[in-house]
Amino acid sequence: MITAERKPFDQIYAMTEGHDKVLVAGCDTCVAICLTGGEKEAEILASEISIKAKEEGRELAVEHTAAIRQCEWEYLDMIADKVGEFPLVLSMACGIGIQSLAEKFAPKLVMPAVNTNMLGMPQEHAVWLERCAACGDCVIGLTAGICPVVRCSKSLMNGPCGGSHAGLCEVVGPNGEEIECAWALIWERLKAQGREELMFQYRPPKDWSKSSSGGPRKMVREEAKPV
Amino acid sequence: MADDAEQATMTVDDRAADALNEGFEPKIIVFACHYCAYAAADLAGSMRLQYPTNIRMIKLPCTGKLEVIHLLKAFEAGADGVYAAGCLEGECHYLEGNLWARKRIGHVKTLLEELGMDPQRVEMFNMSSAMGPRFAQTAREFTERIRRLGPNPVRPRDGFEPVEVVRARMGDAALPDGAPAGADDTPAGS
Numbered sequence: 001m002i003t004a005e006r007k008p009f010d011q012i013y014a015m016t017e018g019h020d021k022v023l024v025a026g027c028d029t030c031v032a033i034c035l036t037g038g039e040k041e042a043e044i045l046a047s048e049i050s051i052k053a054k055e056e057g058r059e060l061a062v063e064h065t066a067a068i069r070q071c072e073w074e075y076l077d078m079i080a081d082k083v084g085e086f087p088l089v090l091s092m093a094c095g096i097g098i099q100s101l102a103e104k105f106a107p108k109l110v111m112p113a114v115n116t117n118m119l120g121m122p123q124e125h126a127v128w129l130e131r132c133a134a135c136g137d138c139v140i141g142l143t144a145g146i147c148p149v150v151r152c153s154k155s156l157m158n159g160p161c162g163g164s165h166a167g168l169c170e171v172v173g174p175n176g177e178e179i180e181c182a183w184a185l186i187w188e189r190l191k192a193q194g195r196e197e198l199m200f201q202y203r204p205p206k207d208w209s210k211s212s213s214g215g216p217r218k219m220v221r222e223e224a225k226p227v
Numbered sequence: 228m229a230d231d232a233e234q235a236t237m238t239v240d241d242r243a244a245d246a247l248n249e250g251f252e253p254k255i256i257v258f259a260c261h262y263c264a265y266a267a268a269d270l271a272g273s274m275r276l277q278y279p280t281n282i283r284m285i286k287l288p289c290t291g292k293l294e295v296i297h298l299l300k301a302f303e304a305g306a307d308g309v310y311a312a313g314c315l316e317g318e319c320h321y322l323e324g325n326l327w328a329r330k331r332i333g334h335v336k337t338l339l340e341e342l343g344m345d346p347q348r349v350e351m352f353n354m355s356s357a358m359g360p361r362f363a364q365t366a367r368e369f370t371e372r373i374r375r376l377g378p379n380p381v382r383p384r385d386g387f388e389p390v391e392v393v394r395a396r397m398g399d400a401a402l403p404d405g406a407p408a409g410a411d412d413t414p415a416g417s
Contacts, residue, residue: 010341055380
């Protein structure tokens with residue numbers, strides 16, 4: 001699932017400067033599940049903006065809406081009338097949804113109210129962990145189902161490095177939290193699977209052209225295209 | 228309120244008195260749980276206890292039903308203060324609805340701070356259905372707290388100043404003691 005975090009309120013409020021009408025557009029798929037940008041959160045942000053504007057004695061009409069998915073044309077059709085009423089839309093979807101909305105209703109001003117941060121999974125309620133880098137060349141069949149690209153701090157293909165100690169990485173998270181060494185996890189699970197020999201095989205440098213380094217990617221399924 | 232020239236000669240105590248908003252009658256929304264605080268309010272009535280008419284009660288099946296948006300909408304509509312009154316911790320009819328309410332109110336406090344509003348305008352209280360006197364006391368203390376904080380900045384009223392405006396003009400030293408009247412109540416989210 002794609003996860004995102006709301007931008008600081010002051011940044012969002014600054015985006016409304018010079019406008020007297022603003023629509024907060026949520027997306028009820030990934031960002032709703034990570035409790036950041038669904039209809040519920042869009043209503044909360046709209047209410048916050050409205051309170052701030054009233055405090056300043058400013059005339060600002062704020063409404064909210066949500067698309068089932070902002071990243072698909074069909075679902076954007078369903079909120080087109082609402083979007084049409086507003087010169088400024090603050091989108092709470094992921095970067096894909098924001099761009100889809102901006103493209104669908106161009107040249108309307110569409111601004112991001114969230115920072116899209118990762119492809120993650122909920123480890124427990126309200127906690128998400130990054131699990132995939134969308135690198136375009138999956139190796140987890142060789143690494144016991146644990147992705148070294150995103151879970152090793154250095155994205156090593158031939159780990160672990162010297163910074164691995166007692167199962168932990170020498171790198172710590174931004175809040176001082178410990179990070180498990182992906183290669184230690186890989187080694188333990190390969191042993192449990194009886195596939196230790198995979199650890200001793202040399203892996204050549206990864207082909208990053210299949211990742212975002214190769215420019216924007218495009219996928220076409222000819223067999224599925226309408227005739 | 229004093230003009231700029233007068234303010235320059237005012238002592239801190241003068242300013243504090245100035246900011247007290249004596250005579251201001253706040254509007255306060257109370258989200259009350261059906262199983263405890265609402266019944267406690269009934270008991271307070273049966274006991275003929277006095278409490279301010281500033282509070283407006285909204286009955287909930289459980290404070291766990293209280294969403295962040297309900298609290299924000301109350302402020303958006305001009306409520307000067309909002310509190311939830313739920314069961315004693317550990318005694319929620321639905322096991323932990325009141326604990327969820329406490330967390331959500333803690334979150335709303337951070338949202339109010341983002342908006343430049345005093346987080347003391349929202350609070351969580353706990354009481355059982357047998358605590359009629361506590362219900363009345365909470366209503367009195369919270370009303371007094373909000374009276375000191377002045378009107379909600381989204382709905383200023385003539386002659387009374389929101390504490391947020393006073394603070395912006397004169398700094399914290401100008402404010403009366405902001406400690407909540409019910410000092411034994413642990414603020415939500417702390």
